[in-house]
């Protein structure tokens with residue numbers, strides 16, 4: 251069981267617990283504004299862009315080449331940017347906070 | 353703005369990318385009345401793209417990736433009628449009839465009936481019981497079980513479009529002996545330029561898929577030994593089963609019954625309204641006028657289905673919007689991700705940009721004189737994202753620099769200094 255917190259552009263906070271899936275699926279399921287997940291989580295659309303809290307960023311597996319590519323020129327990119335469909339829910343991310351980028 | 357809709361009913365026929373997104377958007381945008389979502393398919397509405405990609409190699413009984421969880425429909429108070437076909441519509445009395453005889457009245461009706469795979473009129477093809485198409489969950493399951501049962505794992509794919517090629521790649525990865533037969537002189541003939549088709553032909557060939565172009569299938573014969581595919585040039589191919597990927601036909605039957613305008617799909621205006629009052633059409637079935645391109649078109653993509661769902665919901669809830677979204681699309685085959693943005697039709701020249709420091713990483717940029725129309729990016733998310741911005745903003749691009757792979761791929765470097773195209 252992992253606790254995940256999303257902070258939207260307008261500053262609203264959404265907190266959920268989950269055991270499976272990925273951070274995009276969890277957000278879409280709960281209607282977190284700004285995360286659409288149009289491609290279904292295959293790194294094709296960049297509608298799931300978040301900024302991961304710095305203390306968690308390094309704990310995650312490094313992004314794939316295609317994910318880094320998609321982020322490089324996306325709006326509001328930062329050094330903590332990730333496409334959250336590529337972050338699986340696991341104990342590793344228990345307590346993670348992510349800010350919705352767009 | 354009329355938002356008091358609590359006593360009204362919106363019926364949506366077709367619960368795939370267009371229909372399922374439409375019902376969620378209706379709630380989001382304030383529709384307070386009843387929402388009834390109907391589909392002949394009994395599965396909770398699911399993503400279609402994985403069917404030809406990851407799904408085929410998954411375990412038996414793996415779930416289809418739902419567009420929304422079952423609970424979400426409950427939370428949003430949406431009545432799901434899955435496993436029911438709508439057999440007729442009466443636009444006079446504003447009601448539809450289901451296969452079990454139930455009649456449902458509507459105030460607004462959305463046709464999101466999509467398209468069905470075509471089986472071309474080839475002798476012996478439709479009579480052969482080892483012929484598959486790939487459009488929905490049942491099709492994917494059937495292909496999975498045919499493949500499992502196939503003694504020699506020989507698959508003949510008729511048609512070298514995206515679905516044919518993606519399925520060929522998936523079955524090859526699973527150990528199949530796969531051939532693709534394409535009638536045109538090259539694969540992807542209707543949907544991609546030569547440069548891209550050549551790349552995919554090479555990709556498939558290197559991975560062991562045999563592609564035969566310029567080959568027309570004349571006849572299919574099924575015996576106890578298996579299937580023989582006989583082509584007009586005399587060549588024959590043995591198969592355990594056949595996958596047909598020769599295109600689709602929009603499901604316009606209900607619209608036709610109502611007397612809506614039809615022309616390769618259901619004709620809708622720029623607000624996605626059909627010629628019949630209170631009736632809308634979205635997704636693969638809709639033939640719409642795209643103001644950006646000043647052209648009628650019908651698109652088959654997730655983007656188009658999702659974006660039209662948003663616009664139609666806005667129009668039904670009383671905030672009129674015109675559909676003017678920039679088209680984009682993707683396809684995954686072997687280790688290659690293709691991403692396309694814009695429409696390249698009518699281009700006068702193209703620039704191929706190759707990233708020499710990476711394998712199989714390039715992009716094709718289509719111009720109409722100086723205007724960037726579209727970008728096809730191969731394993732190159734940077735080109736896709738930047739291309740999207742450039743097309744959207746009508747940015748002038750320096751073609752010389754773009755085509756020179758020694759020049760860094762950076763927005764400021766590639767942009768021409770004089771603002772934009774118009």
Ligand SMILES: Cc1cc2nc3c(=O)[nH]c(=O)nc-3n(C[C@H](O)[C@H](O)[C@H](O)COP(=O)(O)OP(=O)(O)OC[C@H]3O[C@@H](n4cnc5c(N)ncnc54)[C@H](O)[C@@H]3O)c2cc1C
Pocket residue numbers: 365366367368369370371390391392393400401402403404436437438439464465466467468486487488515603606634635636637651652653654655657680681682683684
């Ligand atoms: C295998 C496959 C792979 C794809 N890959 C990609 C991809 O990588 N990228 C991409 O952008 N697009 C892809 N697409 C295209 C994309 O999936 C379609 O554009 C999208 O599904 C269109 O959605 P739709 O809701 O308009 O229509 P459809 O998905 O065709 O759904 C229409 C629904 O209407 C129902 N229906 C029709 N008539 C009736 C009736 N009378 N009564 C009840 N129900 C009815 C049908 O059962 C069906 O479920 C792929 C499609 C397929 C099939």
Ligand code: FES
Pocket residue numbers: 274286287288289290291292293294295296297298333334335336
């Ligand atoms: S959902 Fe499309 S890239 Fe994450």
